[in-house]
Amino acid sequence: MAENQDDIIILEEGEEENKEQEEVVQDQNDVPEKKNKKKIIVIAVSSVVLVTIILIAIILLSKSDDEDSNLDVNQITQNITEKESNSARFEPLKIERLIKKANILYKKGDKQNALKIYKEIASFNESISNYNIGVAKMKEKDYKGAMVYFKKAISNGQNRCVSAINCAVCAIKIKDQKLFRYYLNLAKVYLPYESDSPLYLYYAALINYYQRYYFESLIPIRHLTSGYYLKERNYMASKIDTFFGDHLSAINRLEKNNSFDNELTLGLLYAKIGEYNIAIKHFIKSYEADNYPLNSLMAMALSYIKIGYLSSAAKNIRSAV
Numbered sequence: 001m002a003e004n005q006d007d008i009i010i011l012e013e014g015e016e017e018n019k020e021q022e023e024v025v026q027d028q029n030d031v032p033e034k035k036n037k038k039k040i041i042v043i044a045v046s047s048v049v050l051v052t053i054i055l056i057a058i059i060l061l062s063k064s065d066d067e068d069s070n071l072d073v074n075q076i077t078q079n080i081t082e083k084e085s086n087s088a089r090f091e092p093l094k095i096e097r098l099i100k101k102a103n104i105l106y107k108k109g110d111k112q113n114a115l116k117i118y119k120e121i122a123s124f125n126e127s128i129s130n131y132n133i134g135v136a137k138m139k140e141k142d143y144k145g146a147m148v149y150f151k152k153a154i155s156n157g158q159n160r161c162v163s164a165i166n167c168a169v170c171a172i173k174i175k176d177q178k179l180f181r182y183y184l185n186l187a188k189v190y191l192p193y194e195s196d197s198p199l200y201l202y203y204a205a206l207i208n209y210y211q212r213y214y215f216e217s218l219i220p221i222r223h224l225t226s227g228y229y230l231k232e233r234n235y236m237a238s239k240i241d242t243f244f245g246d247h248l249s250a251i252n253r254l255e256k257n258n259s260f261d262n263e264l265t266l267g268l269l270y271a272k273i274g275e276y277n278i279a280i281k282h283f284i285k286s287y288e289a290d291n292y293p294l295n296s297l298m299a300m301a302l303s304y305i306k307i308g309y310l311s312s313a314a315k316n317i318r319s320a321v
Helices: 002-026 030-070 073-089 092-107 111-121 126-139 143-155 160-173 177-194 200-210 214-223 230-243 247-257 260-272 276-288 293-306 310-320
Strands: none
Touching: 092 111, 092 126, 111 126, 126 143, 126 160, 143 160, 160 177, 160 200, 177 200, 200 214, 200 230, 214 230, 230 247, 230 260, 247 260, 260 276, 260 293, 276 293, 293 310
């Protein structure tokens, strides 16, 4: 087949050349006549093709004009509006920025504007904003107000487990044991729904801790691998370790937190194991940070007594009184 194809190609080209040469030799007068015929045929074919192209173009243009004239401008506007409204319904990046801004304002003490932003977030995601408003009110020690927003978050079907836990904590603060038990049990009901959450074990630890199942609470804490709530986890674990008399483990956990909030607790723990000089250093830091100043002074005085520095102990007692 390949040879035949090659032959055909060669023959087609060769035949044209041979025929032209023969025609030139045999009859010089026939050449212009044949050339003219060829030109006429080419021009005719080209004309037909050109006319066809023009007709097709006219038909397409007229069709396009008809379609454009039938387009509903209002429909186009409506489609654009729908797209814009759909994108505006859920903007996680904007929510995240607003939450960060609100948190910064809250930490700086501008609680009023922080709450305004949390309310603004409500237009994007009500359940998230309700939870954050609840947290803000909880930090303001408005526990009853916080519970209102945590209940709304639970009703919206999101943040249910942690909202129920926070409601239980608020119930402790307002000394309502019945509500405390109710919301703690509710948190246990919602806990399985958080099985895919990186905070699942932390929630489980909190529920067990508040139910005073301290050993059961330590198990999930020890298996936690995420970095969420690391400070809170270490503090909770240190309290459980203290309950079981493991003061060294409690100290190790608290020292990882590197926070002035822990200085008084660390001092007391070091005093429990007889390290009074180290304990006094922590009491001084706690007093200077204005964290429980009276407790810090009295604990320091007792430590001074233990190591025989009675004059320093008396000075601290006078300052405390």
